[in-house]
Amino acid sequence: MGSDDRRRKQTYRIDSSLRAGFRLNDVVVLPQNGTIIAQETEKNLSPKAMEVLLYLCQNRNRLVTTESLLSFGWGDTNANRSNLTHVISDIRRVLNDHKESPTFIQTMPRKGYRLIAKISDKDDLVTHSKTGQEQVLPESSATEQETDHKTWHYSLAILKNSKLFSVSMGFMISIWFLIQIFDIIFPIMNVPEWGLQVAVLILVVGLPLALLFTWLKEIKFKKLLFSKQTADRKYFFRQLAVDFTFIGVISLAVGWLSFFLVESIEREVVITDNVFDFTMTVPVQNELIAVLPFRFQEQSNLPIYFKSTFQGELILALSNQEYFKLVSERAINELNEDFTMNDVLRRLGARYIIDGQVIDDGTNATVIVNIIDTESSITAWNARIQKNISQILELQKEVYRQTFNAMALIADQPADDFVFINTNDFKAYDSYIQGKNILANTTNSQELEQAQLHFLNALQLDTDFSQAKAGLCQTYLDTYEQTLNINSFDLATEHCASLTGNEQLKAEGYIALGNLYRLSGDHSLAIDNYNAALEISLDALDAVRGLAKSKIAMSEYKLAGGFYRQLIRREPGYWRNYLEYGDFLFTIGNYENASKQYEKATLLRPNDALVASSLGAAYYMNLDWEKAAKALERSITIFPNPESYSNLGTAQFFSANYSDAIKNYQAAVELSSDNPMFWSNLGDAQKYAGLKEESKATYNKAYDLVNEHMKVNPNDHVLLGISTRLESELNMCDKAQERISELTSQERDDPY
Template sequence: MDRTESGARNGGAAPYRFGDIVVDPAAHTLLRAGVPQPVEPKAFAVLLALLQRPGELIGRDDLLDQVWGHRHVTPGVLTRVIAQLRHALDEDPQQPRYIQTRHALGYSFIGQLDGTVDDAAAAVPEEAPSPAVTVPLPAEAAEPAPFPVSRPPETPRMWSAEGPALARPGRWFMLGAIVLLAGLAAWLTIQRHKPPPRPVAASVAVLPFANLSGRPGDDYFAEGLAEEMRDALAGVKGLKVAASVSPAASRDAVDARALGDRLGVASILSASVRREGARLRITARLTDTATGFTLWSHTYDRELSDVFDTQSDIAEEVVHALLGAIPGEDSALSKRLAATRSEAAFDTYLQGMQLLRHPDQPDAADQAIAHFGQALKQDSGFAKAQAGICHAETWRFQSQRSPTALDNAKAACQQAERMDPGAPEVDQALGDLYRVAGDPERALQHYRKSVQAPGQAMYAHVGMASVYAAQGHGDLALAEFQQALKLRPDDAYIHASIGYQQYLDGKIPQAVASYRRAVELDPKNADRWGTLGALYMRAGNNAAAAQALERAIEISPAADTLTNLGELRYQHGDYAAAVALRRQATTLTPDDFRAWGNLGEALRADPASNPADTRKAFEAAASRAERYLRAKPDDAQAVALLGLYRAILGDPAEARQLAVRAEALGGQPGEVALFNAETFALLGDPGAARQRLQAARAAGIAETQISSNYTFRRLGLWSPPPPAGTSRGTEPPAPPSSAGYSAGG
């Protein structure tokens, strides 16, 4: 029987046998005398090309085209691969038994293929199937299932770091939102049921580098090196690089094969990092996920100042193993991995990025800005650090409603653009800045530039999705979210971003589900836990809200989380606790008008409070809201809140004008209706108040947000409805920031 007949009987993937060699295309294994032989994916592909046409001369160019896909690789890469195959086959190049070199022409397979092929299972040691890799849902989020560093959405009178979206054009926006949400839900359902993708030959996942220094405080250095490496490799044309792999996921993988199946990659890069004084020791390994064999490994024991050259050496080895030598690529990798030549500036920069990726302290943004500023003192031309300041200030503007932060972000971004106008990190930061500042066209202009850089592509797609959704272009937003998920299907930032958009569109159950997924993927992110709590409050599930909020505070007490937990205390009549929590929130974000308005609300309901303190809180809220609206006049929710503050402070004419203006803007209709209902109630217009309450209920505002309202109870505008497990307002969810972005994403 010839090979063709055997292959047909075995589905076209029958093993080849010659001498003591068995080559199994399906299992991607090469055994000599029953012993597995490690060969890199490209070498294995060359061997298969030769075996498929035994005895024929296959030209060098044909092999390069077939295996490397018309890439500009030098013939030397083929010579190296053939040498690796000869080693695996244990043959002498001077007296070849299997692969014959036709000098200047090509190669041919000259061995004798066996007429019969044994079952591959007899030659390959049997192994137990690898268990599936799962990330358990934290207990705090467990409940019946019904978005740079980022703060997810919060809701009703929930005050959260993620603020309101850009104003939307009414009916056209709602139609676009329906298209976006329906299409996204269907697409996600299909994705969940798709089988794992088949690994691409030239593909790699970069695992989190292990910190072996013995100091947990060095985790930022190991994690930062891995992120820089991943983003540098992602810029290599023809190389697929998997999304960031969480430490939990990499630990849960039983072996390289299980993780390779899950991520759809053919190889895995892992490394350990040890810093001791001025010395740096990195041990790196590239593993074939089909066989579990090591393709390449090396230990670098160098001076810490050689960190950039060490990173470049590792990246070059990975590219050479998977793609071969590509003219000019080594120097391009070195450039991407050395945005600064100052080791001190690089180290400080990595610390700042760690604070943005994992904001486990209330002042994480401020600390990150301080680190980036120090990095610029160490290297005044370090554009990535300048872009980091822009990004962190933009985040502060979103989360704290601080006009000063917006001014700082503009200055930082302008300086970064002067320093390196072509840097994708700079374009990404500018896109985020213009998006939150209400300039969608300029935002899209910069996102379209940064999306061309693999390290920034995912964040650019999410940014463009947010812009399109705010403009009412649901189909375009859906396409951008899909592109982001294709790049990184298990990225918490993307799921939080989708959830925030769902919140803005009034799809609270979907938003809860998206944020549950986000905290499942990133269980140590306090912002996302806080937003999930706010969403639970918006949905009326106070028990789950309390668990999520307490979990967030346990990680890092943020102003919006404290405010929302204070809302729960307020609803239960514990006004003293509500006042204490909300006063603490004003100390954390003194520029945020919402924190002061919430404090005033709690003081107004607390019989033990001083009326003068209540008025001071609302005056502070109003003055800060006015400053914020000068920077972002299209924030409908902020306009409605300022109207409410003016009504409480005794300015009926301006209060009524602001209420009408808020409704005309068209954003967040549920919250705007709720706040305006209270405004009209205070203005002595109960009919208008009841109309707004009806609109608020229709938009999904939880009944407890209405029932616990001091004004509605006092003026008799609320009567008990049928029992419902709902909750009053909480801080509106905050939009996730792309603080996960790094000099490499």
């Protein structure tokens, strides 16, 4: 045996008195037998574990390093530490010791272990397991007092060891991931804003339930400790106290959050209910017909845009007959998918409905059309019309013709010659339908450009296609209103003037002319044309919309508000009605009610950038900065648009954050370079940022654009206001004074 081995043996020699047996607190250790007697129960301990226990006992109250234990037990300080961990766990199991509240072996993190129990001679205690004598309880010692932790530290250790802690952490991480997933999926599925809150509420309430279930399972095991020694019972009750406290705190937090979520959900539901409860019951009108959406096969070979415009084009075609009035497409589509005949009667007041389905087998397309009496639920007329898929245009014409004649038959009136689709070129009609589909759903200039291309293509294929001319007219008007591009206004004037010469499009033509006169500032002529459209058809709701806008320009705000409320009553499910009513309220300075209308529009059209931008502007004027920033950022995320960039820039400007304001105003003018307001705002930000030369050039650009736009409407008070401010910035004091006098003489009721 070498000298190193002899030194190791000498250093690690165990006292013979310990090998003979001893008492450790109230436990008897018999090394020679390899057993431990605790609570009248004899337990075996492996030789390796017994040697480690003896080594710790020989070094009682002293730190024994991990390396020293590895060297003693395994002869190598680099031995696998998991061997030592397993042995210590085995010793604790037999001694019924607890890592968090030890009475025998104390763990010194990253250092080693220390035996803290009292050692005494085994003769002081009867060592036979069948004596039945009363056990001696462990005495308190200075060492134990030294190892007592602060109460909070002790409780925290117990909590970390509890399954409740790990379950709660895992559950909260799962909730966070699910919320992220819901936040992405719900808008795609058109789930309302309160739907996400309901989902979060369910998840949050599930947390204390999961903790309670875990605790009940764990308590079954912990009950076994009742029969064990006093130290175990003390640990058990301490664990119970910590568990109850933790569950109580979590329950209180969940209760508070649930109360907040329920209150928020109720507010959202009330808003939603208000949106759809303007007209709960409408008197039945015998001459009123509702054209419902037609059903298509899931695996249809027909173009998607054909399916999305089929209902609207049928309504537009049938509006040329004089026997029945038709419910607007927007009001019909407000109904739930599972509507009943009673819903049609109660919500729309329609005596008849037209519905049907379109079937195609890859070669032929078949349209089944029904006209149903809602009061009796009897089918008044039905037809089955079939054509080759390549003859879609002829198929639609035949559907329109037969349905038109059936309506005359029900009204007991003679059928007239009916021609609505005035083209025989299928490609022209196909382009027209695609343009109509885009025009019906767009709120940005890029999509308007796409619609314009489709209408131009249709007219290139058939120059006499009047419906395509009407679509192009409306596209140019919408483009001018969004971008203030003068060329768009000139093109609208060119294409809209000829529409009134077509009998079928006369009402649409009068509305287009009314819009042209309104945009040029001639509101008297605009109102005359809107009224002419309403004389032809009381269902020309765009004429009512035009009247509201003209009345705003004429400062007749009471009448304007009445027209917008009329639109909402007649089409309570159409998002644009709430958006434009909100714009009106915003214009007259009623920002609080404007935000309410924008919120309703958001519920109906949650992923629209313009709606989100308008809502952000209203929140900003209500001084709700946090909501304003979120709404504007959401608008830009949905679709980068100049209005949102400008509104966000204004919010930053008034917060004296001029550098960011400049960036957002620049983004706005890049997207809408013809808008003088955006250029003027950019000039203001540059001026306050100390960029005097840049601001002067920007002001000149804005002033040139104002003068260009005033050629269309020289009396536009908004343009006059911008012009006055720019003239003062550019040191044109005399001109500015003239403008001020002109604006003052108008005595406008304007918050600005």
